[in-house]
Amino acid sequence: MDIRETGRIGIWWTGIEGFEATSKDDSIFEGKAVKVEFAVCSTCRGRGSHVNPSIDSHGITADEMDELGEDFFRDYREGVYDVVCRSCEGQRVVPVPEDPAQLLLLLDRADELDELVAEREVEVRMGY
Numbered sequence: 813m814d815i816r817e818t819g820r821i822g823i824w825w826t827g828i829e830g831f832e833a834t835s836k837d838d839s840i841f842e843g844k845a846v847k848v849e850f851a852v853c854s855t856c857r858g859r860g861s862h863v864n865p866s867i868d869s870h871g872i873t874a875d876e877m878d879e880l881g882e883d884f885f886r887d888y889r890e891g892v893y894d895v896v897c898r899s900c901e902g903q904r905v906v907p908v909p910e911d912p913a914q915l916l917l918l919l920d921r922a923d924e925l926d927e928l929v930a931e932r933e934v935e936v937r938m939g940y
Contacts, residue, residue: 824921837921840918847911848907850907853897855897856904858905860897861897867893
């Protein structure tokens, strides 16, 4: 699974005003505003965009790059295949809860969602 496809934590907020974010999922923060600080987006590393994961999410070998040709390589390097980052929506930064306990809740929720996605992928491969 490529982090560009899912984002590690994902967009957990619905709105930000000043340095407070409103949670999208009331079960995490019980609908309370969360004090946040801003961090550089780890998905796009502060660029606001990244290569579309459908192009290279499983890597491109040197042989494949040679086969795709110089035009593809030039376009790839120049950002022709870039898309707006799914984690920060092009803002280059993401809100992170100031309270370490709240951050742990968010990371636990992300782990749960990752497990659900992995289970679903296994079911699909098994034909369910």
